[in-house]
Amino acid sequence: MTKINESSEKHFILIGFSEYPRAEFILSLFASGFYTMTLTGNAAIILVSILDSRLHTPMYFFLRNLSFLDIFFTTSIVPQMLVNMWGNNKISYLCCMVQLIVALALGSTECVLLAVMSIDRYVAxxxxxxxxxxxxxxxxxxxxxxxxxxxxxxxxxxxxxAIVLPRCGHRRVDHFFCEVLIIIKLSCVDTRPTEAKMFAPRLLILIVPVSIILTSYACIARAVIRMKSAEGRRKAFGTCASHLMVVFVFYGTVMFMYLQPKNNYSQNQGKALALIYMIVAPSTNPLIYTLRNKDVKRAIRKILWKDSTED
Known part of the structure; x- marks a missing residue:
């Protein structure tokens, strides 16, 4: 018991990408760039959807939630990741546990929110x-x-x-953040009962939203096919295409990472997938929604034009 308490008071060592020192600097620039894009792009969507009254609709209400979610999701990971890459690869036990809880919570929330957004598109x-x-x-x-x-x-x-599992002094986290699967691997006891308990809620948070999304878009596809107007079909497809692209990027990587057999899991593969759904995907969401959305582009032009005329 003493060893467990002592290990809890020490720092964890985040290995991250330290086995590739030459690539680590490039990865830090990569992460910084995408993090900046995430902050500016999602903040812009939140601001524009609030300022333009024509965007006060359910679709943009959920999009604001998604943008808010993505900002905090990446913020829970990237700053600490950059600190580790720039020389200090230690993180306190408390910070590690907070990061684990917050990142998992925000990632899980995004899974459900994307399903809710598909319901909104189905009704529309x-x-x-x-x-x-x-x-x-x-x-x-x-x-x-x-x-x-x-x-x-x-x-x-x-x-x-995961937190209550004894680690017996194991402090080397083979990842760039405190991720639940990695924390479990630090345990010095048989983790199969714990992983079995986790599998059901993990399946629930992934499979149920995916089922809702697939069902919604199956109904949407059937409705679009029945439309007589080519303009109506084009408009319906346009309102759904952006959401589908976000779903594909996010769910594709998350499900591949968390639902594949344990003996097929590669740690380097896990790091690469985590980079995609935690850093790349949140930064591309604003681009996907704005470049394919005439309402958002019109609202941005309106705000910029108004500001320029006031100057």
């Missing part, structure tokens, strides 16, 4: 005349709250199981 395309009634602001707030509560609940359950 398949029930256009009843859209404002069904997607009432109160319903939107409830759905967003469910996403956050479900995400943080999943994190607290899985994190609590």
């Amino acid at each position: 395309v398949c029930w256009p005349l009843r859209y404002t009634t069904i997607m009432h602001p109160r319903i939107c707030r409830i759905l967003a709250a469910i996403s956050w509560i479900w995400g943080f609940g999943n994190s607290l359950f899985q994190s609590s199981l």
Whole structure:
């Protein structure tokens, strides 16, 4: 028991990409660049969707939630990652556990929120005349709250199981952040019972939202095919394409990482996948939604034009 308490008071050593010292500097520039894009792009979406009254719709309410989520998701990872790459590869036990809980909570919340956004798109395309009634602001707030509560609940359950495992002095974390699968690997006892308990909620937080997304878009595809107007089909496809691209990038990497058999798991592969869904994906979301969205581009031009005329 003494050894466990002593290890809890010490720092963890984040190995990160230290085995590739020449590439580490390039990776730090890569992470800094994408982190800056994440902050500016998502902050711009939040600001524009608040300032332009035409964007006060359920779609942009959920998009603001996603942008807010992505900002804090990457912030929970990237600053500490850069500190480690620039020389200090230690992180305190408390900071490591906070990072584990927060990153897992925000990642889980995004899984559910993307499913909620697919429901919004389903109602918009398949029930256009009843859209404002069904997607009432109160319903939107409830759905967003469910996403956050479900995400943080999943994190607290899985994190609590990982944190109580004895580590017997093991402090080398073979990753660039404190990730739940890696923390479990530090344990000096049989972790199979713990991993079995984690598998059900992990499956729930991934499979249920994916099932909702697939069902929603199957119904959307059927509705679009039945449309007689080519303009209507083009508009319906345009409103859904951006969301589908975000879903593909995020879920593709997360499911490949967390649901593959343990004996097929490669740590370097896990680091590369984590870079994609934690750093690259949040920075590309604003580009995907703005470049393919006429409403957002029009709102940005309106704000910039108004500011320039005032000057």
